[in-house]
Amino acid sequence: MTLAVSAANLVGGSANYVFTDADFAVIARRAHKDFGLHLTEAKKDLVYSRLAKRLRQLGLTDFTSYCQMIEAPEGAEERMQMLSALTTNVTHFFREEHHFRILREQVLPPLLKAARSGGRVRLWSAGCSAGQEPYSLAFTLLDLCPEAAQLDVRILATDVDPAILVRAQTGVYDNDELKALPESARSHYVTPAGDGRFAIGAKARAVISFGALNLMEDWPVRGPFDAIFCRNVAIYFDKPTQARLWSRFADLLPVGGTLCIGHSERVAGPALNCLEPAGVTTYRKSTARFAESPTRPTEGTPL
Ligand SMILES: C[S@@+](CC[C@H](N)C(=O)[O-])C[C@H]1O[C@@H](n2cnc3c(N)ncnc32)[C@H](O)[C@@H]1O
Structure with missing residues (x-):
């Protein structure tokens, strides 16, 4: 059945196109x-x-x-x-706040303690859109550890869409986009950009690396990641594709590592062998999956 409409009909800028x-x-x-x-x-x-x-x-x-x-x-x-x-790029600062609470209260404190003794901490925002998610991760991290940039603590922020990644890297937002940002984060990490908009300051940028990455292809990352945020991305994928994605994430988490996914997403498939629910749309790796969990690289290695 032909879905839409008659032959191309360009009238006053509106057009109907044949779509078979x-x-x-x-x-x-x-x-x-x-x-x-x-x-x-x-x-x-x-x-x-x-x-x-x-x-x-x-x-x-x-x-x-x-x-x-x-x-x-x-x-x-x-x-x-x-x-x-x-697809949509809808996102905002501290979206699904419960994940940042878990990070602040449970995940980060022991990791940062280890980082202060020379340990390595890696977080990944996969499908970071215009950057509000990785910057929210950075603010949470820096609140607990203002010296994070001097330690081996980094956030990887990736998206498949190069245009949205440029926005993320630029890190400039208008007042409306900052509404979800608590006043303390605004005063600590955001500065006026001079044009009525606001720029994320150097402190938060220093702990984030941005890069283009299609979740359907090979990932030029080594891991392990102590926490992976992949929220409101897998919603576009079919169930087998989602299941493969969860397994690939699970392989990059150490035992004890955390996976946070979007509000309408659920981990299913083989990854459930090693990922246990640990809060709302939050999973913790409880055991190595099929093989050994990724070994910790030596300090200072790339993301
Ligand atoms: C709705 S936004 C989610 C942003 C953020 N994670 C959040 O929850 O607020 C979805 C993002 O997923 C990205 N995306 C879609 N398909 C992707 C793929 N195959 N690989 C990587 N990113 C993808 C889109 O470019 C978009 O920026």
Whole structure:
């Protein structure tokens, strides 16, 4: 069945595009292969409305041309635009606050004690969007350990979308985006950017490394990570893809390491052999999984 509408009909800037089942199948297959996105038939209308904007911007008159574009070897940039159009970057400071409470009260104190004696601490914000999540991790860390940047304590912040990663690295937010930030964090870690907006200060930036990483591909990280935050990302993936992701995270956690996921996500599959519930959408690695848990590298090794 052809989903949407008559032949290309450009009137006053609005356009209807032919969108066939075959077009939808090409987009769904590509989105799944490259990014793990699970686009069921029920999402056809959403796919149409999100991508029609791209067709308009690109001056294309039909979805078949768009499909050719994303399937072409040189279509990598448009494939990324497609991902951005099909997913959201919604995030805010201290989103799902209970995770930061667990971090502050349970996870970080023993780790920071070890760090003060030369130990290594690594946190990972996987799917960090515009940066509010890793900066919230940094503020939590620095509240407990103002000297963290001088120790072997680091946060890795990654996202598949290079454009949103630039925003994260820039670390400049408008007043509305800072609303979720407690006053103490605002006064300690944020400075006026001079244009009515606000910039994350050097102290918090110093403990974060940003990098592009597609969770569907090989990960250029070694771990182990003492805590992994991957929240509101796996929601886009199908169950088998999610299960693989949880196992890959589990392999990068030491025994005792913590995994925090989004409010509508649940760990399932083989990873449950070693990840035990430890709070709301929080899991703790209780035992090495199939093989040895990752060994701790020597101090000062990269993320
Ligand atoms: C809704 S935001 C979540 C941001 C933050 N984790 C939070 O909970 O507030 C989802 C993010 O996941 C990223 N994403 C989607 N698919 C991804 C993939 N295959 N690999 C890495 N990141 C992905 C998107 O680019 C987006 O920035």
